[in-house]
Amino acid sequence: MAIKVHGHPYSPPTKRVLLALSEKGLDYEFVPVDMTSGQHKKEPFISINPFGQVPAFEDGDLKLFESRAITRYIAYAYADKGTPLFDQDPKKVAITSVWLEVEALKFDVPGSKLSFEILIKPVMGRTPDEGAVEQAQGELAKVLDVYEARLSKSKYLGGDSFTLVDLHHVPIVHNMMKTKVKAVFDARPHVSAWAADILARPAWAKVVAKLS
Numbered sequence: 001m002a003i004k005v006h007g008h009p010y011s012p013p014t015k016r017v018l019l020a021l022s023e024k025g026l027d028y029e030f031v032p033v034d035m036t037s038g039q040h041k042k043e044p045f046i047s048i049n050p051f052g053q054v055p056a057f058e059d060g061d062l063k064l065f066e067s068r069a070i071t072r073y074i075a076y077a078y079a080d081k082g083t084p085l086f087d088q089d090p091k092k093v094a095i096t097s098v099w100l101e102v103e104a105l106k107f108d109v110p111g112s113k114l115s116f117e118i119l120i121k122p123v124m125g126r127t128p129d130e131g132a133v134e135q136a137q138g139e140l141a142k143v144l145d146v147y148e149a150r151l152s153k154s155k156y157l158g159g160d161s162f163t164l165v166d167l168h169h170v171p172i173v174h175n176m177m178k179t180k181v182k183a184v185f186d187a188r189p190h191v192s193a194w195a196a197d198i199l200a201r202p203a204w205a206k207v208v209a210k211l212s
């Protein structure tokens with residue numbers, strides 16, 4: 001049975017899942033969720049994600065939510081296809097796990113906030129909260145100082161090759177490059193080179209083209 005991703009084209013977690021599928025070269029059906037009418041808060045959507053958030057995912061009879069859990073499933077279930085997205089060696093797995101946590105708990109908090117304030121609110125006809133933007137930008141800068149040190153020693157955050165860690169960052173980094181927050185990346189040469197590298201992946205270009 002076909003893979004289905006229920007999501008929204010503006011949603012970074014939705015794009016995270018689409019990028020994992022794209023890196024694996026898998027066919028899938030993108031099912032747009034009308035969030036303005038609250039489709040994500042009603043059945044049948046909430047039978048897949050009871051928290052009423054996009055994305056939701058189906059692969060045959062398997063139904064999942066939480067974008068990072070979905071990408072892990074894709075990486076493991078389709079390990080023999082497309083780009084390898086995780087390591088086998090236990091020590092490398094452990095290091096990758098550290099940076100997966102860092103992305104979810106430290107990078108994504110200010111990153112998603114900035115994305116929402118600067119890019120999504122104006123689309124909704126709302127005004128960005130400049131105080132919240134300043135605060136989130138300061139938090140992100142501190143995270144990127146740590147990334148700069150890490151990326152001066154290894155090409156990617158998890159190690160020498162592109163993994164789920166880097167993949168999880170792509171949608172928010174893409175959004176930040178369209179805003180004044182780009183300067184925070186540009187001020188850190190290793191971070192800037194890493195951002196350019198991960199955004200140049202052909203699999204990401206396919207996701208952007210599919211959603212535009």
Ligand SMILES: N[C@@H](CCC(=O)N[C@@H](CS)C(=O)NCC(=O)O)C(=O)O
Nearest residue numbers: 011012013052053054055066067068
């Ligand atoms: N941790 C979740 C976050 C999902 C999420 O925040 N989705 C947003 C769109 S980007 C959403 O559905 N917001 C609507 C709501 O929370 O009611 C994931 O990674 O899948």
